[in-house]
Amino acid sequence: MFAYASASPISIDEEMNKRLVRKIDWHILPWLCLLYVLQYLDKGVISYAGVMGIQTETGLSSSQFTWLGSIYYAGYIVAAPVHNRMFQAYPPSKWIACCVVAWGIVLSCMAACENFAGLMVQRTLLGALEASINCGFSLITAAWYRKYEHGTRTGIWSSCTGFANMIGGLIAFGCVSGQAKHPSALSSWKILSLITGLVSIIFGTCMWLFMAASAVEARFFTEDEKTLAVERLRDNHQGAGSTQYKRYQAKEALLDCRTWMYTVFVLSSQIPAAGLILLQSILIKSLGFTTKETLLLNIPQGFITILCNLSFGSLADITKQRSGSAIAAGVFSLFWAALYMGLGNVSPFYKKYGQLVAYFFMSGSCSTSWFVVISMMSSNVLGTTKKTTVNSVVFLILGVAYFVGPQTFRDAPYYAHAKTSLIVLWTVSILVLAAFYMLNRRENGQRDETQGERRDADERGTGNIEFMDLTDKENKLFRYVL
Template identity: 25%
Template sequence: MSAGSDLEKPVESPVEKPVATNVTIEDPDEGLDPAEKARIERRLLWKLDLRLIPWLSLLYLAAFLDRTNIGNAKIEGLQEHLGMTNTQYNNSLTIFFISYSVFEPVTNVMLKRFRPRIFIPIIIILWGICMTTMGLVHNYSGLMAARWFLGLAEAGLFPGVSYYLSCWYKRREFGIRMAIFFSAAALAGSFGGLLAAAIANMDGIGGKAGWCWIFILEGLATIVLGVMSFWLVYDFPDTATFLSEIDRKRVLYRLAADQQSSAEHEEWKMSYLWASLKDWKTYLAAIIYMGTDGSLYAFSLFVPTIINELGYTSTKAQLLSVPPYALAAILTVFIGWVADRTRARGICNIVMATIGAVGFAMLLGAKTAGTRYAGTFLGAAGIYPTISNSITWTSNNVEGVYKRGVTLGIMIGWGNLNGIVSSNIYRGKDAPNFYPGHGTVLGYLTVFLLGGSILQTILLRIENRKRRRGERDYRIQGLTPSQIDLLGDQRPDFIYTT
């Protein structure tokens, strides 16, 4: 990624500015002039960006490619060769989301306890094996088993990396990095269409159909990435080996000054779980993410089929699925940059959700293939940027390393559970118009994503006004500085990002 001065330059927010609190970590650059400190900070961020973002983005590209390439395999004959009905095909999509969602909430705790450079490579190798076996199955039952274990193995990556990155960057820096990381999902859509079109030409080699080779080759590539990750994934800032001792202190100090207790060690306590479960933001974040994630899986799993039903051949449908994803990747990074600069994450969600709703309204109501194809562009543009923005929004507003991890796990797990709905709304009998599918996604975008974002923006602004007026100061009366820090985002001087 490009991590030039424009990305790293500290920007004063015109919207919210957190009030400084007690920082117990010593500033290793105390006494240096501001220009020299800024130069050191830019160099440090450049080092972090180069070491963390490109490889993690590549891993997520592989993850998203592996979970959605079944849509590409379908139009290359998977369903017919395995003798599956339309319902059985949708079941093979659904079972992934069951195991994926059920195990997702606990994975952030496992990531913290077993360390990223061990936990992440292991789950990558496991899902690569599952992916490869999908190309070796001979019937519906075998595909269902492979998809179940694929969801189980993949469950730890996305919430884990979302939480992991929030432990390295300040709140105003996190959004653009998360956006670049998640843009890999959109690139996976583009890359997946091109790759599937190429691999399908291997039909008959080794006695395997073209769709088999899509799974086998992509699964083997994932296993290689997993092995390499033992050397290319790093632990948390306090023990990361690629940083010098003084750079580790700089990272920890920056996070502490940004009011993030992720900068310090925490031991797991059940109180962190209860703190998340008692916080209204956890549930509203889950509703918002439900709106964007349910829409995402419907789009990514079925866009090749949707385009194919517009009258194009399978190869042309694979290729025509590339441009909407390319636009989505660009907008994901752009919205991440805008939201970091303005801290108006709610407004960004509202605008993009509206664009996505217009796109699916076009898919629902338009009659010509060209207009409906244009709707896929707007749909992708409205869905993909809101995934990373919603996660960053939640990360910005939940303080404490374990509470944030639990909250993100609940939020993302609930969102992915809606993949069960998404995988069953585009039914073969509804082709070529797919009215139930398009209508359901339109509802997800308008009710949950748009409506939830509007409500959370209003509630957070009301709460910020109360904190600025001193109406929450009673929470710290009689407490020591260390006890105040333990309040996390319930501290009266913690100002929410809206």
């Protein structure tokens, strides 16, 4: 990439910038969107299977079923640091493509599982492979887009979880209906795992062959456009990326209070979300709906997810207030959670459709604030080793949150205690986001006061500092995204 990095800034007019962004959007964003649909759908097969007969056929108790949700993230926890190290050694898109093919094979093997032990092994391996997605996507977004484009693009690919819910519900409904009309040796949930697994294998192969690994390797750019594509990222102060592991950057990441604030936020916001994702079909069915009705009712929930992630992601870039957008998303989820809990406390079936609507909005927006924070991490952590270290820590903790989450939903069938913990934890997550805003705003103010008005890089004698692999503490031109 250094061959395409100019020693001094190059002016890029707005028309050219829009042209470059359009090319990136057309050639990179679809891969991220489609893969996110696929990953969320593959991960959610167990949720659909929960109302398609897997518990009866494999002799699972309700406790064992929640362990299938948790054990997925045991594999995730172990593999997340490994993936992040591989992302520094190899292009993230190529490494992810290999993981997609491998998890497609593992998912297809779910059809051969006949008991709890077999399903536990299968889910552990699936979690280890799918751990590559979130941490890899944040790095890919940062490598292609300017910092104030991160929120919108993260909102776009994360909203695809909604499409996955809609598509998954329809596919699962088709499997149930088809199996009922034409009984076969394979159960409907086994057919579902085979379909999604084979699609993953095909997609991963295509991703390896056709997705550009970086701007300088993109065949859709001319040589001049490659230089401009690298140049437009200068203001990110993200550097060109380094394959060399730098111990001091890893130490800085571990000593930075923001790293641990991210972890507290992840735990408080995603422990409840993990339980909602695993048990989404079961929670809807507990309101008194049939299996087929439950599968179809995933569609409106998916639409709400799309709406929330796109809206709050775009709001973050438009207002340049990413913490504020995440706080707004958190408050939105908290309101609907309180309504869902309040109606359910009257009686399990009181205002059945009111509870259903509250559940749709609560569950549809439960991870929106987290996706906004992912875009904040993409913009606010500099230095390749520091970025991958922070990613390792945060996404490892995400695995812990998703491991613990299903275990908080153990008071079936109405989950009163789980609902209470959900309210408390989401309140904590909102307070952490407010602390993020105050900390970053204070740091930016101190940097402005110390440095005065910013001068051109040449006048300051800093040369090509933006393309060096510096951390946010070393690069004094850097300002945190609020």
